[in-house]
Amino acid sequence: MTTMVAGPNLLADLLSGPRPTEWASLREAAELRLAGRELPATREEDWKYTDLKALAGLAFGPAPKATVDISSHLLPEMVGTRQVFVNGHHAPHASCASAVPAGVRYFPMSHASEACHALGSIGNGVAKGLFEDLNTARFQDGAVILVPKNLKVALPLHLLFITKAETPIAVFPRVLVLLERGAELELVEEHHGEGAYLSCPVVEVHVAEGAILRHERVQRESPEAYHLGTLKAEVGKGGQYHSRTLSFGARLSRQQPWVRLAEGAEASLDGLVLLDGAQVADTHSFLHHAEPQASSHQLHKCIVDGKARAIFNGQIRVAPGAQGTDAQQQSRNLLLSETARVDTKPQLEIYADDVKCSHGAAVGQLDPEELFYLQSRGMNADDARNLLTYGFAADVLTHIPVASLRRALRQLVMARTQATSLGDLG
């Protein structure tokens, strides 16, 4: 028996358009799983603090093709390695992959067609999320990256997803990254936009034995946007996956990274969230230590101002037999106003005995000892506060390998932490 829902049904609306023809069986399966489902409600433990009620009442139309000026998004190291997607559609004229080394396959999904057998298969066996299925059912295009055995790609690749919504639209960016044995790659994935829209990106990653992927993820959606993202990464024996997710935009955002580590694999899953106004940003991460001797490192930092709210739920599962696991998690949060709020929760499930797991969570204000140290060098209280707030955030940016991106993000963080008057802090 189904209950009738009053008002518009967002999911049904989003699925009401025609089903794209490629990947029909994948999409069909996703639609089957979605049949009869509704948006998650706050009574569900996983969505306790992230209320989608406001989203439920909105209607999002299909995303039309559009052109945008991307000049402000270009970064010198990556001008010749960029694939640009506007409103979920590939933008060939804005893209340029001429500097991508031979051997690397880097193309829009619409060109790949059914060739990508791995699509939709990363993390098979774990339940698919609702927004992940929604993406699978309706994505228009996306990027495929295949790096062959032992190829170390010298230049970083740049994925730009830009949304321009004149009326409310829904976009479903999709990415598939496959690194064969011993391959190495640096990938920058950015989301920008203007207007009111819903973006549900899905990124699938497979890092084979001994391969290394460094993945920078920048979320700068428009202040009226909803961003509900899924990341699934499988890391093979001795492989490494290092990601850094930087969330600045969106009225409401949720990041759901899931990472599975095979024997001796390494992962880092760092995050920086800067919020003010009435923004909500939720990170629900899942690190699965499936096999022995893998290590993971997670540093998640939030700076919350105004009436904004940050949520962090960091789940770590150490499977039976995953001996020698080393898992470290830190959640550090800075509240800049009395009405800002953070809910942080580690969730450790450890089924092996020889493991090293540590986690810590701190929510608070700036450290008075640090403030005094700066003041003792002649900085007034306001400058010292702003510098420390900046430093708290910039800490996460320090090791971004692409210099121009690091600089741009530092500028952004300076502006958001009132540190601009302090001059160049590069």
Place this chain on the structure above:
Amino acid sequence: MLSIKNLTASINGTPVLKGIDLEIKAGEIHAIMGPNGSGKSTLGKVLVGHPAYEVTGGEVLYEGRNLFELAADERARAGIFMGFQHPIEVPGVSNAAFLRLAYNKKAEAEGRDELDPLEFDDFIHEKIKLVAMKEEFLDRSLNEGFSGGEKKRNEILQMAVLEPKLAILDELDSGLDIDALRVLGDAVNKLQRPDRALLIITHFPRILETIQPQFVHVLSGGRILKSAGKELATELEDRGYDWVLEEAAAGGAR
């Protein structure tokens, strides 16, 4: 330059300084020695305005002004500097950016020109040579992950950048290897001028062979029990502090 009269201070309601009298004139170097927990660091931190300490009595004049009317950052811009026993780590703020900011805040206060990043680059390269610091430390976050000795070196680098009139160096020598001690001792000497003064807090006479004080004071139980010339440091090394305490007790009973 600095005149301390009957200064008392407490932390969390516990009295730590119990009546300090000390005169420091321009051009002088003073050393303070004393047992652990006697209040040496407290004295320094009170002078630079650490908010955890409460001044409960007495008076401190710095260049004729009431020191306690100045906030910590104003004291710094007025030329007082403390090299801390345990410098704080500040992640995310590069050492170079921090030093330039500190320099420019002081320059601004003194009506001198601020340095832009390029000018500062030249300036700081002279300074890191003075303290023999490797360049890579400029790009690292302020003190983050620095070893104990590296932090001390960085404190002296800050001193070299700010060129204070009155520098209080709290256990500069603890954690330093022999070479570093000599290099930093020499650097401090080079920074010393007739119009500047130094207050060296230490447990070891060794550093006082490089930075030679005219006055050595023994601080114990929140009071200065004895003041003498630099030979007192060696005497303390040989005989410990007990005789000073006994002498003071006898003197107190007189």
